[in-house]
Amino acid sequence: MNGIRVLVVDDDFMVARIHSGYVSRVPGFQVVATAHHGAGAIEAVAEHRPDLVLLDIYLPDMSGLDVLKALTGVDVLMISAARDVPTVREAMRGGAVNYLIKPFTAAALTERLQHYARTRKTFTAIGPEARQDDVDRLFGTPTTAATLPKGLSAATCALVAQTLREAGHDLSAAETAQLAGLSRVSARRYLEYLCADGRAESRPRYGSAGRPEHRYRWLG
Known part of the structure; x- marks a missing residue:
C-alpha cells in the first residue's frame, strides 16, 4: 500500500x-x-x-x-x-x-x-544531516537576510512571496515582476529561491512553439 x-x-x-x-x-x-x-x-x-x-x-x-x-x-x-x-x-x-x-x-x-x-x-x-536553514524551514522560522543567498534581500523576498501568495493562481516570472515592480530577472531569482525553499513550486507550460514557460505557484 x-x-x-x-x-x-x-x-x-x-x-x-x-x-x-x-x-x-x-x-x-x-x-x-x-x-x-x-x-x-x-x-x-x-x-x-x-x-x-x-x-x-x-x-x-x-x-x-x-x-x-x-x-x-x-x-x-x-x-x-x-x-x-x-x-x-x-x-x-x-x-x-x-x-x-x-x-x-x-x-x-x-x-x-x-x-x-x-x-x-x-x-x-534533507538527508542524514540538517543545516540551520533546513531546521528553520521545518520549524517555520521566518527567513532572515543572514540565511538568504548572497545578492537577495529579505524585504524583496517577502514582497515576491506576498505577490505570489495573493495572486491565488500561478504566475510567470514576467507577471510576478510586473505586479511586484521588479525586473523579470530579479523576480525569477526570488521565485527560484522560494521554490528551493519549499514555499513555491515551478511547473513548465508548453506553448505551440519555443521553450516552455515556467509558471510559479505558492505552496506556503
Missing part, C-alpha cells in the same frame, strides 16, 4: 466516517483504520503502524491527550472541539504536529494534511 497511512480516532462513529472520507479524498493519503476510544487507538497504532493519527481529545475511556503521551513513533494531528489555551498548549507540549478545532471543513483538513506531506517531503530531501 502506498501513500501516507492515517488512523482516524473519534468517539462518534459517524464523525469518524466523515473525517475518513475527507482524508481519502486528499491525494497521497489513505485511511488504514479507525478507532473510537483511547485504548483502541493505542492498539490500532501498534497493529497498523500508521504515519499519522487524527486524534480526538474527548474519548469515552481516556483523554486524547493521554493517548498522545502514550504513542511513540507516529505523528499526531489533534482534532477537537476543545479550544481552551491550556489544552492546546498541552497538545503542543505532547508533540502534536498540528491542532484543528471542530467543526472544520474538508478544505481546512486538506490544508493541514498537505502541509504535513510537504514537511515529510522536506525531511526526505
